[in-house]
Structures are given as structure tokens and as C-alpha cells.
Amino acid sequence: MDHSTHIEEIARRYPAERRFSLAILQDIQREFNYIPAEALPIVAARLDTPQAHLYALATFYKSLSLVPKGKHVVKLCDGTACHMRGAGNLLGSLSRQLRLDADGRTDDGQFSVELVNCLGSCALAPVMVVGEAYYGKVSLEQLPTLVDSYREGGENDE
Amino acid sequence: MISITVNGRVCACEEGEYLLDVAERNGMLIPHLCYHRGLLPIGACRVCIVEVIERGRSKVVASCVYPVRDGIEVHTASPRIREQRSVIIALLLSLAPGSTEIKRLALQLGADIPRLVKAPESDTCVLCGRCTAACEALGTGAIAKVGRGVTKKIAAPFDGMPPDCIGCGSCAHVCPTGTIAYEHTDESVSVWGREFELMRCTGCNAPLMTREQHDFLTRKGGESPELLCERCGKQGVARKLKTRERYLG
Numbered sequence: 513m514d515h516s517t518h519i520e521e522i523a524r525r526y527p528a529e530r531r532f533s534l535a536i537l538q539d540i541q542r543e544f545n546y547i548p549a550e551a552l553p554i555v556a557a558r559l560d561t562p563q564a565h566l567y568a569l570a571t572f573y574k575s576l577s578l579v580p581k582g583k584h585v586v587k588l589c590d591g592t593a594c595h596m597r598g599a600g601n602l603l604g605s606l607s608r609q610l611r612l613d614a615d616g617r618t619d620d621g622q623f624s625v626e627l628v629n630c631l632g633s634c635a636l637a638p639v640m641v642v643g644e645a646y647y648g649k650v651s652l653e654q655l656p657t658l659v660d661s662y663r664e665g666g667e668n669d670e
Numbered sequence: 671m672i673s674i675t676v677n678g679r680v681c682a683c684e685e686g687e688y689l690l691d692v693a694e695r696n697g698m699l700i701p702h703l704c705y706h707r708g709l710l711p712i713g714a715c716r717v718c719i720v721e722v723i724e725r726g727r728s729k730v731v732a733s734c735v736y737p738v739r740d741g742i743e744v745h746t747a748s749p750r751i752r753e754q755r756s757v758i759i760a761l762l763l764s765l766a767p768g769s770t771e772i773k774r775l776a777l778q779l780g781a782d783i784p785r786l787v788k789a790p791e792s793d794t795c796v797l798c799g800r801c802t803a804a805c806e807a808l809g810t811g812a813i814a815k816v817g818r819g820v821t822k823k824i825a826a827p828f829d830g831m832p833p834d835c836i837g838c839g840s841c842a843h844v845c846p847t848g849t850i851a852y853e854h855t856d857e858s859v860s861v862w863g864r865e866f867e868l869m870r871c872t873g874c875n876a877p878l879m880t881r882e883q884h885d886f887l888t889r890k891g892g893e894s895p896e897l898l899c900e901r902c903g904k905q906g907v908a909r910k911l912k913t914r915e916r917y918l919g
Contacts, residue, residue: 564811
């Protein structure tokens with residue numbers, strides 16, 4: 513199934529009403545790991561809504577991305593507590609280990625790293641989330657092993 | 671029917687009406703920027719702030735989006751409001767120093783102009799949202815507020831040319847800072863980096879509307895509108911009335 517038919521299929525899961533814009537975009541994000549540019553006209557036509565409206569949503573919400581996110585999305589907390597306990601050092605170490613580009617992604621599409629404001633687990637600072645898994649009191653020493661377990665073929669790379 | 675007091679004057683109004691509308695109807699003008707009579711209220715610029723006293727408590731609200739409640743007491747130009755409003759205007763003016771509309775407001779309200787004005791730049795948008803509201807109401811919603819926070823701006827998808835734009839020019843018409851470039855000649859209109867060919871009045875050959883606008887009206891109205899300018903349209907009706915038998919009672 514090529515992209516367009518797949519997007520079309522996702523859009524058809526919902527009634528053709530504007531209020532389902534966000535739900536459809538979220539499903540597309542989940543499916544492709546990003547919102548492909550070609551999705552906008554397809555969803556817009558299905559919902560009879562302007563493309564600009566969908567684009568505004570896609571740029572407003574952090575959970576939606578117009579460029580492909582990595583297979584593993586690493587969220588590094590930079591809230592006050594985590595910031596004080598060295599989130600900056602963790603980020604530096606991560607970007608060296610993974611050779612992240614300016615947008616926080618790896619070339620192989622395996623990882624993308626983003627700084628987030630607070631994950632609500634300040635007692636565990638510094639906190640890092642990979643996919644759905646939370647890691648608390650992350651230290652620079654354990655970072656390489658943790659990262660390796662998510663690399664291609666690692667134990668956590670399903 | 672309920673009643674509120676604006677600047678000491680009792681005004682009758684309906685529940686749910688917006689404060690600014692009620693005040694203006696009763697002859698008390700509240701300065702505003704993003705509010706436009708022809709559009710749904712936006713509430714972005716905060717120029718129309720007023721003081722509302724309800725159950726002994728005073729608060730500052732944006733009157734264009736504040737639904738009135740029975741018995742509230744409103745002050746549109748208290749010292750507190752004057753001060754806050756002039757700061758808001760000064761900040762807006764620092765974003766768009768060239769805007770005649772904001773300059774007029776600043777002069778009228780005695781805002782501190784020179785202190786905050788930055789060097790004029792090409793980007794003079796104050797993100798009031800009039801253009802997107804106008805596009806939504808009259809056009810197709812081709813442009814939107816894109817992004818968030820300090821990077822928010824008015825744009826079309828992927829910063830390109832808006833695919834849904836019909837070249838009606840409503841966005842440029844309502845823009846208070848003249849940020850949106852809109853040019854038209856006898857043959858064409860250009861806006862948002864796109865060029866639109868103009869269709870002409872079948873009566874007098876005057877440029878009338880863009881082809882895309884005509885298509886849009888056709889889609890919206892279910893039938894294709896006559897290509898007549900206002901004058902030729904009126905003349906056509908008058909001619910019909912003249913030649914046909916009229917009902918005389």
C-alpha cells in the first residue's frame with residue numbers, strides 16, 4: 513500500500529468532519545512517525561477543510577512532526593530539577609554518542625532526541641523517556657549501555 | 671433583557687452579548703485593534719481591555735470577547751485601564767512602527783511612543799489574527815496562524831503559496847499594519863506570492879473578480895453568479911422593471 517492510499521484509509525476511520533482533524537493527524541503521526549506533506553491535501557479534501565488549518569495544527573502540537581521522527585523518540589527532561597541535575601550534560605553526551613544532527617536526529621532514522629519541559633517526575637531527576645519507558649536518575653556512565661540497548665539489534669529494539 | 675452599567679450609565683442588553691458591542695451601541699467607544707465589526711471577535715490585541723466590577727471584585731478583561739452578565743459595572747477608561755492600555759499600544763507600536771492605525775491609537779491614548787519604537791523592519795505583523803478571521807469568513811481559510819510562541823506567524827502550508835487562496839484580498843483589506851502585500855492591475859491580482867487573473871463585467875468590461883473567486887462563489891452558491899459589476903447589475907434590474915408590466919396593486 514503506498515502512502516496516499518494508506519493516508520486515505522486512516523482519514524476514512526473518522527466521520528468527514530473538521531473536528532476530527534487532530535485525531536486523524538495523530539493517527540498519521542503514529543503510523544508514519546511524521547506527517548508526510550502529501551497527507552495534508554488528502555485529509556483536507558476528505559474533511560472539506562483548508563490545508564492551512566491542518567498545517568497550523570501540525571506546527572502547533574509538539575506531538576505532531578512534519579519531519580520523520582526516529583524509530584525511538586528520546587525525551588530528555590529539562591525541567592528545573594532535571595536541568596539542575598545535569599540534563600544539559602546528558603544531552604551533550606547523547607548527541608556525541610548518536611551523532612545527532614542539528615534537529616536532534618540520527619542519519620539512520622533510529623533515534624530522535626528532544627528536550628521537554630517537565631515530565632512530572634522531578635524526584636527522579638534527571639529523567640529520560642525512550643519510547644514508553646521511563647529512566648530516572650540517569651547518569652552519564654549508564655548512558656552508553658542504555659543507548660546501545662536501543663540500537664539496531666539491541667535488546668530493547670523491538 | 672438584563673442591564674449593566676458602563677461608565678456610570680445604565681445600558682440594556684441581552685445576556686451573552688459582548689461587552690464591546692454593548693458599549694459601542696450606547697455611544698461609548700472602546701479603542702480596539704484586532705476587533706473588526708464584520709468579523710467574529712478574536713481577542714488577541716488586548717487594546718479593548720476594560721475594568722469589570724462584579725460582586726465587589728474588580729478585574730481587567732478584553733471587552734470584545736467578554737459576555738455581559740446582569741448587574742456588572744464597567745469602566746472603560748479608569749486610570750488603571752488607561753495605564754495598561756497605553757503600555758499595550760506602545761508594545762504593539764514597537765512591533766509595527768509604520769502602522770498608521772496603531773500610530774493613531776497611540777496618539778489618541780497618549781501612549782509613550784519614542785521610548786519603545788524599534789528600527790522599522792519588513793516584518794510588521796502584530797499577529798492580531800484579523801487576516802485569518804477574514805479569510806475564514808469570506809475566503810477559504812487559506813492562511814493560518816502557524817507555529818507557536820515566539821515563532822508564531824501568519825503563513826500558508828509549508829511557507830509556500832496558499833493552495834486554497836482565491837485572491838479575494840480580504841486578508842490585506844483588514845490588516846491594520848499593511849503587512850500583507852496585495853497588488854492589482856486591470857488584468858490581475860497578486861497576493862501571497864500568487865497571481866490571479868481577473869474576470870471582467872460582461873456589461874462594461876470593468877475588472878470584477880478573480881477566476882478562483884468566481885469558482886468559489888459557484889461552489890458555495892450552487893450556481894454560477896452573473897458576471898456583472900454593481901452598477902451594471904443595478905442597471906439590468908432597472909431595465910427589467912421598466913420594460914415589464916408592473917403590479918400596481
